[in-house]
Amino acid sequence: MNWLTAALGSSVGKKLMMALTGLAFIGFLAAHLAGNLLMIAGREAFNGYAERLQSLGPILQLFRAGLIGFALVHILTGLYLFLQNRKARPVRYEKDTSAGGRTISSRTMPYTGLLILAFVVFHLFHFTWTDKGARTIFDLVAAAFNQPWAVLLYAAAMIVVALHVRHGFWSAFQSVGASHPKTMPAVMALSWTAGGLVAFGFGLLPFFMLIRY
C-alpha cells in the first residue's frame, strides 16, 4: 500500500482529501439544512423529524463516526497545508497586490475553517451535549434563540461558513480534476448558490425563532 500513502501524501493527494471530505461536509450541510427548515413547519414537525433521526440508532452513530473521521482528516490536512504554504514563502512581499484571482473567501479559508471548528464545538455543547431535561429539542432551540446574543452569534457564524463553502465548493471540483472551462461557470454559480443557501437558510432560522417564539 506504499503507492496509496505516496499518492495521498503528495500535494495533489492532500488536496484530494480536502476536496472529498469538504464535499461530504457540504452534503451534510444540505441534509442538516433540510431538517432544520422543518422548524418553520412548527414544533410537531421538527420534533417528529428529530425523533425519527434518533430512531436510526446505529446508522446515525455510523454517520457521526464518519463525520468525526472526515473532520479529523479535513482539519489536520488543512492545517498541514496551511503551515506548508506559509513556509513556502519565508520572506513576504513589501507590496502584495492581487492580480485579480484572490477573493475574500479564498484568502480566509484557513481562518474561516478554524472559526467553523470553534463554532461547531460550541454548537454541539449548545444543543447536543447538553442536559435537555424534560424539554424537547424544539423547545431547547426556541429558548436558546430567545437570547439575542445567540441569534447574532449563529448568524455571524453562518456568514463564516458561507464564505468557506463559496470557495471550498468550486475548489473541490478543481482539486479532483473535475472542473473544465465548459463546466466552470456552472460550478462557480453552484458554489455561490451553496454559500447563499448556507447564509440565508441557516442564518435566518435563528431570527425566525426569535420573532416567532
Next chain:
Amino acid sequence: MNKTINLTLKIWRQKDRSDKGRFETTPARDISTDMSFLEMLDVVNERLTLEGREPIAFEHDCREGICGSCGTMVNGRAHGPLKGTSLCQLHMRHFKDGDTLTIEPWRARAFPVIKDLVVDRSAYDRIIQAGGYVSVNTGSAPEANTLPVPPELAEKAMDAAACIGCGACVAACPNASAMLFVSAKISQLALLPQGRPEADRRALAMVRAMDACGFGNCSNHRECENACPKEISIANIARLNREFLHAGFISHET
C-alpha cells in the same frame, strides 16, 4: 512626441545569497515613455555605474517576451500591472510621472535570491528533469499524417506549451505554488499522442519533484493565471490533477 517621466524606485538590493538585503530608493529620471521596463532599469544602471555604484542585477535575455528570463514584482504584481505581458514587454507609458515603484524579486523558498532581483530558478529545471520530456528517439520529421492529432487538442497543447517558465505563477501565488508551471509542462505532453505512453510516470515524477523543491500547495486562488504573461489557464491545473490522480490511484505506476 517624445514624452519623458520621472519615477522613484524602491528597489531590493541584496549582495549575495547570504546577505540579508534591503530596499534602496533611487530616482529614475527622464525616462522615455516609449522605453520598456528593462530599458528603464538600463538607464538607472548607467547612472549608477557612472556614479561608481553597483548596478542593479536583473535577469533578461530576448526582451521579446518569449524567453522567460526576466521578471520581478512591480508594486506587488508579477511582471507589473499589465495582463498577459512579461516585464520586458511592459512599456513605461503605463506609468505616471512621479510614480513610486516598489521592485522586488520573486519570493519563494524554492527560488532563493542570488543577487538583487535575480533568483535561482533551478527548481524548475529539477521538475523538468524528473519527467518533462518524451524519451523516444525523434529521428527526422515523420510524415505529417502518421499520427493524427485533432486541431482542438493541438491548440490546447500549444496553449500549454506557451509557458516560458518565467516563475511569475510561483511569485504571484499566495502559497508560492508551482502548480501552473507544472500543469502546463504536463499538459503540453499529455494532450498529444507522443506524450501519452509516459503520461502516468511523468505526472507522478513531476509532482514529486515539485513537492521536493519546497513549493507551496495550490489553494485555487487563481492569482497565477491572472499574473501569467502567457495567460496559461488553470484548466491545466485541473488536467494535472486528473493525470496525477489517474497515475497515483489507477495506473500500474508507483
